[in-house]
Amino acid sequence: MASNKFKTFFSPPVVALGEKKEKKKFSAPPVIIGGCGRSGTTLLLSILGAHPSFYAVKNETGAFLEWEQKKINGEITEVPIRIDRLYRYILTRRIPPGVSRWCEKTPGNIRHIENIIKYFNGKVKIIHIVRDGRDVMLSKHPKDSEKYWITPQRWVRDVKAGLKFKGHPSVLTVKYEKLVKNFHETVQKICDFTGENFTEKNYPKEIMDWTCHTNIKKSRSWRKSVRELDSGSIGKWKKPQNRRRAGELLKDPKVKELLKELEYIK
16 A cells, blocks of 8 residues: 555656656657567667667666556547556657667567557657567476476467557557668667658668667667677577477467568468
C-alpha cells in the first residue's frame, strides 16, 4: 500500500518535469523499438545509439507495457501507467548536445503498437525487428540452462503482433539478418524512415564505427561487451547440435506458417 502512495504522489511531478525536459532537449519524434526477445532489439538500439541525432535510453523502461483508461479533455483515452519510468531516466541523465530524439527499446513494446501510436498522436516511429524463429528459440534461459528462453507461442504471438502494422507509416519492419549482412543499406532505410536522411557522401562517421561511438556498450542480453557484427549469429539452427531443436519447432504448424510468411522457409 505504501508503494502505491509513493507512486501516486511522485509520478505526476516526474512526468511533468520529464515532459518539460523532453520538449527542451528533443525536437524530433521519438523512436521506439520492439520485437520478440532474442531478436536483436538491443543490437539495434546500440547501433542507433551511435548516431549523432539519437539518444539511446540504456535501460528497458517498460514504460509502454501497462495501460489504463483516463478521461482527458472529455475523451476516454489509453495512457501508459508507468511513463514516469522513461521520464525519470531522462531527468537523471545528461543529454548530449546535438541529439534531436530519444530512442527506447523494450521487446514487449511490440504488443502495444496501436496504443503507442495513439498516445503520441502519430508523432512516433516504431521499429519492429524480426529474426528467424529457429535461431530465436535456440537461446537458453539465463537463469535455467535447461530451459529455452523463448517459447514457440511467444515468438508467434509477438511477431504477429508487430506484423499487423506492417506498412503503417509509423512502423518499420526490419529483419535481423539484413541488419547484419546488409548493414549500411539497412541503416540507411531506418534513417530514411525516421527522417534522418543522408547519402553515401554524408554518411555519419559515428555509424561507420558504431561500436566505439554508441552509448550502449554493455547489456545483460549479451555475454560479452559490444562487438562488431558477426554473420555467424545467423543460421545457428543449422549446426548439428541444434538440428533436433529446429526440427521440433517446424512440427508446430503456427511456427512453420509464420516462417513461410517471413520467407525464412519455402
